Each structure stands twice: as structure tokens, then as C-alpha cells.
Amino acid sequence: MEKLLHSVYLDEEKCLGCTTCLRNCPTGAIRVRGGKATIIESKCIDCGECIRICPHKAKLAKTDPLSKINDYKYKVAIPAPTIIGQFKTKHSIDRILSAIKSLGFDEVVEVAYGAEVVGRALKYEFHAKHYPKPLISSACPAVVKLIQVRFPELTKNICRLTSPMALTARLVRKRLREQTNIKNSDVGIFFITPCAAKATMVNNPSSTEDDMYANIDGAIAIKDVYNDISSFLNDGTKANSYYNSTPGAFSWALSGGESDYLKNKNVLHVDGIQNVINVLDEIECGKLDTIEFFEGLACIGGCVGGCLTVENNYVAKMYIQERAKNAKQTSILHMSEEYVKEVYNSGMMHIKERIVPRPAEPLDQDINKAIAKMQEIEVLESHLPGLDCGSCGAPGCRALAEDIVTGKAREIDCVFVLKDRVLELSKLSNELLQLGHPTGKTSE
Amino acid sequence: MSYELVFDVKRGDFDKAGEASRKIKHTLQQLGVSNRIIRKISIAGYEGEMNLAIHSLGGKIILAVGENKLTLTIEDVGPGIPDIKLAMTEGFSTAGDEVRSMGFGAGMGLTNMVKNADAFEITSEINEGTKIVMNFIIQ
Numbered sequence: 001m002e003k004l005l006h007s008v009y010l011d012e013e014k015c016l017g018c019t020t021c022l023r024n025c026p027t028g029a030i031r032v033r034g035g036k037a038t039i040i041e042s043k044c045i046d047c048g049e050c051i052r053i054c055p056h057k058a059k060l061a062k063t064d065p066l067s068k069i070n071d072y073k074y075k076v077a078i079p080a081p082t083i084i085g086q087f088k089t090k091h092s093i094d095r096i097l098s099a100i101k102s103l104g105f106d107e108v109v110e111v112a113y114g115a116e117v118v119g120r121a122l123k124y125e126f127h128a129k130h131y132p133k134p135l136i137s138s139a140c141p142a143v144v145k146l147i148q149v150r151f152p153e154l155t156k157n158i159c160r161l162t163s164p165m166a167l168t169a170r171l172v173r174k175r176l177r178e179q180t181n182i183k184n185s186d187v188g189i190f191f192i193t194p195c196a197a198k199a200t201m202v203n204n205p206s207s208t209e210d211d212m213y214a215n216i217d218g219a220i221a222i223k224d225v226y227n228d229i230s231s232f233l234n235d236g237t238k239a240n241s242y243y244n245s246t247p248g249a250f251s252w253a254l255s256g257g258e259s260d261y262l263k264n265k266n267v268l269h270v271d272g273i274q275n276v277i278n279v280l281d282e283i284e285c286g287k288l289d290t291i292e293f294f295e296g297l298a299c300i301g302g303c304v305g306g307c308l309t310v311e312n313n314y315v316a317k318m319y320i321q322e323r324a325k326n327a328k329q330t331s332i333l334h335m336s337e338e339y340v341k342e343v344y345n346s347g348m349m350h351i352k353e354r355i356v357p358r359p360a361e362p363l364d365q366d367i368n369k370a371i372a373k374m375q376e377i378e379v380l381e382s383h384l385p386g387l388d389c390g391s392c393g394a395p396g397c398r399a400l401a402e403d404i405v406t407g408k409a410r411e412i413d414c415v416f417v418l419k420d421r422v423l424e425l426s427k428l429s430n431e432l433l434q435l436g437h438p439t440g441k442t443s444e
Numbered sequence: 445m446s447y448e449l450v451f452d453v454k455r456g457d458f459d460k461a462g463e464a465s466r467k468i469k470h471t472l473q474q475l476g477v478s479n480r481i482i483r484k485i486s487i488a489g490y491e492g493e494m495n496l497a498i499h500s501l502g503g504k505i506i507l508a509v510g511e512n513k514l515t516l517t518i519e520d521v522g523p524g525i526p527d528i529k530l531a532m533t534e535g536f537s538t539a540g541d542e543v544r545s546m547g548f549g550a551g552m553g554l555t556n557m558v559k560n561a562d563a564f565e566i567t568s569e570i571n572e573g574t575k576i577v578m579n580f581i582i583q
Contacts, residue, residue: 152479153479153480153482153483281462281466282462284469284483284486285462285465285469285486285487285489285490286486286487286490286491286556287462287490357479359473359479360473360474362473362474362475362476363474363475363476364476365476367475367476367477367509367511367582368511370474370475370476371446371447371475371509374447374471374474374475375447402474
């Protein structure tokens with residue numbers, strides 16, 4: 001049986017409780033209990049590291065099957081810019097988009113289109129007065145969650161522009177409403193996703209968005225439709241022209257793609273969740289005070305490194321760069337600055353809800369009790385071996401000590417402590433054996 | 445109830461730069477101190493840590509948590525500061541080119557500490573060392 005854990009399914013039959021995910025989780029959100037991995041929901045940021053790293057493929061992201069599109073009369077695919085990095089450049093972007101349409105969609109609109117609007121609107125948002133510097137990109141949902149959980153004071157810095165995915169969906173619904181007779185409830189918009197975090201965003205929008213025109217109806221993993229797209233690519237049918245983005249827009253799939261839209265600003269783009277954590281640490285303590293814009297992406301290389309992609313992230317990057325180079329000579333989208341301003345001023349590209357800090361629970365609400373627990377943790381930690389081996393089911397000795405003090409684990413969960421206890425016990429039983437039977441009788 | 449954390453910082457130890465401030469931050473989060481105060485103490489603590497690595501021969505950072513206030517003490521063995529008033533001027537720095545090339549030595553260290561702490565006290569003896577005591581009110 002599969003069990004839903006946050007954004008991630010655990011296939012319990014495949015999970016051996018091997019602790020690989022435990023030791024690689026960047027936020028220490030995993031514990032192995034009863035021989036199976038479990039996720040502490042308040043700590044999980046949906047980065048997908050565990051999905052990527054599990055040697056037994058026991059962790060799966062909750063995405064939708066392609067068949068779900070049949071629930072809707074009018075089916076729209078909105079593929080992430082990453083999609084065009086999944087195939088060799090001999091297949092044109094139009095051909096790839098046509099192949100996606102052949103999966104059963106009525107329409108294909110690149111998320112790169114929304115990315116172009118968001119990218120160009122970034123300069124307006126940058127000058128909005130209410131942000132402390134650096135302005136932090138909201139593009140990667142895993143990084144936004146990371147900031148909420150681990151860098152709560154930086155939530156104020158997060159850019160309030162919506163993601164290219166959400167904007168693309170809104171623009172599609174707006175157009176269909178204004179130009180066709182299709183009922184909004186008959187429209188099914190499906191994001192073709194490179195990562196788990198975006199899939200979670202689609203399935204459990206953190207927003208309490210009452211705006212039904214912003215809805216995305218499902219997220220389909222790139223890897224789940226890769227084979228089908230490949231076979232359509234090679235079947236020789238003519239490609240229609242759907243391609244409607246710019247090299248700048250589809251380069252959002254790469255680390256730095258968004259930052260490139262801010263000309264003449266001090267930007268810093270960082271990819272890989274651990275690298276992002278390190279740099280945010282520096283930002284939080286005030287060291288990087290000259291940075292004006294920070295783009296952090298959880299996956300190595302950016303979205304091309306997403307855990308639901310197929311092609312190697314470096315190869316995908318090369319394909320995208322090749323396409324960008326070639327596109328410069330041919331088609332560039334003509335999107336007027338007035339249009340970008342109009343969308344920006346309409347409010348449809350702003351995140352409506354607050355991005356609230358979600359710091360970890362303190363050890364106790366009462367500081368005196370918290371201090372007492374902290375001291376208890378330190379004493380316990382000093383009795384543990386300090387190997388951070390993970391055998392106890394916690395990611396390290398410190399984490400085990402914390403779990404013990406908060407009542408979630410026991411000292412003998414540590415195999416070394418257990419061994420010592422067994423040794424003591426065997427010494428004691430040896431002693432008792434030497435003493436003979438207390439009543440003077442033998443067991444014979 | 446009170447609680448203390450002590451960190452040793454060695455001269456020139458840029459590898460570990462920021463480690464003490466990171467641990468202080470994590471500890472204070474677990475103790476339930478507000479994010480706003482944690483941010484202030486992170487900035488002040490980081491500046492202190494850098495000062496020890498750059499200017500001193502080594503020293504200690506001590507965080508003391510009391511019921512109503514946090515005290516951060518930064519104490520070193522080193523050359524001392526001849527003119528404290530001048531050292532407290534924004535932009536003044538005696539850091540060498542090498543340190544500046546690493547992005548430090550902008551002369552904001554002490555100023556940033558004063559800005560973020562609720563109380564700031566500095567004493568220095570030439571050829572002996574410097575001691576800074578900062579208080580942060582909780583709540």
C-alpha cells in the first residue's frame with residue numbers, strides 16, 4: 001500500500017529503512033521508524049532530494065496520470081520550460097510542443113510565455129518600495145518553503161510576483177473566457193512538471209485562492225510522458241507552430257535564467273539546495289549586503305535538475321543553450337512593454353496571500369523549560385558516540401538527543417548505547433551466576 | 445534559569461566563518477526567541493566572529509541566555525584598539541588588502557553591532573585584547 005506523506009509517496013514495500021534519505025535530507029525532516037522512512041511534515045520543503053537519492057526508488061512524488069486529462073472537455077497542456085531541454089535540438093520546439101499536443105490535448109501553451117511576462121515585470125517589482133534588499137526570487141517553491149522554515153526573517157524579502165506557471169494558467173483561462181464559449185469548468189489545465197515541489201503547489205496550493213481562474217487542474221511528471229512524446233517526435237507528422245517564447249524565457253529552466261531579466265543589478269543565482277542554504281545563511285547575517293537580487297533554485301543546474309526529469313541536467317542545459325543560440329537568428333516573440341505593464345498593473349501576477357514565517361517549534365513555549373530541555377539534550381548528546389550513523393532512525397546524534405527529550409525516541413535506539421547496556425547486563429548475569437542460587441539450592 | 449554557549453574562534457579561521465553565528469541562531473530558534481531578535485543577534489554575532497578572525501590572535505564568543513535578555517560577549521587576546529572612537533566610525537577599518545579582497549573590512553563591524561544591540565559596551569587594552577558586551581532584550 002502506498003501512503004501519502006506530504007508531497008511524497010512512500011512505497012512501503014520498496015522502503016528497506018536504509019537511512020540513505022535520512023542522511024541526505026537538507027532539513028533533517030526524515031526519521032526511520034519501524035523500519036520505514038517517515039517525513040516530519042513541518043520540516044519538509046518538498047525539495048525532492050529524497051526522491052532523487054533513494055536507491056530503492058521507494059519515494060515517489062504525487063503527480064497525476066495523463067488519463068486525468070479526460071475529466072475535462074477542453075484540455076490544455078502547459079509544459080515547463082525544462083521540457084525543451086529533454087530532447088535533442090534536431091527536434092524543433094514546435095515539434096516538441098506538437099508531440100505534447102498529440103498526447104490528447106486541445107491546446108499547448110508554453111509556461112515560458114508566462115516566464116517572459118514575469119521576467120519583464122521583475123524590474124517593476126524590484127523598484128516597489130516595500131522590499132528589504134536583497135529581493136529574493138519566488139520561482140522555486142522549495143526555496144520559498146526553505147525560507148519560511150529556516151530563514152523566517154527573510155520571508156519579507158520574497159518577491160510577490162506569481163510563478164510563470166500560475167500566470168500562464170491565468171492568461172490561458174482569461175483568453176478562453178474572453179474569446180470562446182468554453183465554460184471555465186470544462187477547461188482542464190495541466191502543468192508538465194520537472195519537480196515535486198511544483199506538483200505539490202498544484203495539488204495543494206498554499207494559497208486560499210478564491211480566484212477560480214487561477215486554477216491548475218493537475219501536474220503530470222515529465223518522466224511519465226517522456227516516452228510518448230519521444231515516439232510522436234519520430235513519427236514524421238508535421239509540426240504546427242505553437243512556439244511562442246524567447247530564449248530568455250525558456251532559459252528560466254536554468255539557474256540564472258530569471259536573474260538575466262534584471263539588467264544592471266547585482267544579482268546572485270545559486271543552485272543546489274545545500275548551496276542555497278549556505279548563501280541564505282550569509283544573507284541572513286548581513287554579510288552579502290551588496291546583493292540586490294537573489295535567485296535560489298533547489299535543484300542542481302536549476303529546473304533542468306528536477307527529480308521528475310529524464311535527461312541529465314548538464315546535457316539538458318546544453319540543449320537549452322543551443323536552442324537559445326539558434327533562436328536569436330530566427331523567431332523572437334514580440335511582446336510589447338505596454339502589455340507587460342498592463343498585466344503587471346492588473347494584479348493578476350501578484351501573490352495574494354502572505355508568505356508567512358513557519359519556524360520550527362521551540363523546545364517549549366516557556367523559555368525556562370526550553371532551556372532545561374536544551375541542557376538535557378546536551379547531556380544526552382555527550383553520551384552518544386557522535387558518529388551520526390543514522391542507525392537509530394534520526395539523521396544524527398544531536399537529532400536523536402532532541403527526539404529523546406521531546407519524547408519521540410529512546411536512548412536505546414542508539415545501537416552503541418544498547419550495546420553498552422547489553423554488556424552491563426551480561427556482566428550482571430555473570431556476577432549472578434558466580435554467586436549461585438540465592439536460596440542455596442541449585443537449579444538441578 | 446540561564447544557559448550559556450561558548451565558541452572559540454581562531455585567528456584567520458575563515459573556513460569556519462559564521463559557524464558560531466549559525467549555531468547561535470539555531471539554538472535561539474529552539475529556545476523560542478523571536479525571529480526579529482535572532483536576526484539582530486545573528487548580524488552582531490557574525491560581525492564579532494569576523495573581527496576575531498581578522499584582527500585578534502583568537503578569542504571567544506559567549507552567548508548567555510537569561511529569562512529576559514540575551515548577552516553576547518566577544519572577547520579576544522590581541523593588539524587592542526588604540527582609538528575606540530575612531531574604530532566606531534562607519535567606514536573606518538584597519539583591515540589589510542587580503543581581508544578586503546574577501547569582502548570583509550568595510551569598516552561596518554562595530555557600527556553594525558551598535559545598531560543591532562540594545563546595549564553595547566566595549567573595553568580595550570593595548571597589546572592585551574578587546575572585550576565587547578552586547579545585550580538584547582527578549583520580548
